[in-house]
Amino acid sequence: MDLMPFLITLAIIGALLWVVNAYIPMDRKIKQILNIVMVVAVALWVCNLFGVFDFFQGFHIGK
Structure with missing residues (x-):
């Protein structure tokens, strides 16, 4: 993902x-609780984008 998106x-x-x-x-x-959940979700998403976590590779939402 590029920087601007x-x-x-x-x-x-x-x-x-x-x-x-x-x-x-x-x-x-x-x-x-909502704020904590959102911050954790965004942190996991960012870590996944930078390759820190590899276990999200097989996780798909939708088709």
């Missing part, structure tokens, strides 16, 4: 997380 994807994920945190009313604990 990577940065755009990170910006979109960050913007979506900000919108959820700012405008969707939910309990503080649920928001905290």
Whole structure:
């Protein structure tokens, strides 16, 4: 993945997380769990992009 699509994807994920945190009313604990899950998911995705993890190679979503 090139640098610009990577940065755009990170910006979109960050913007979506900000919108959820700012405008969707939910309990503080649920928001905290959502934030932790998103940060871990993005960290795993970035590590996979840079080749740190090889176990995602056989993992496919959809067809």
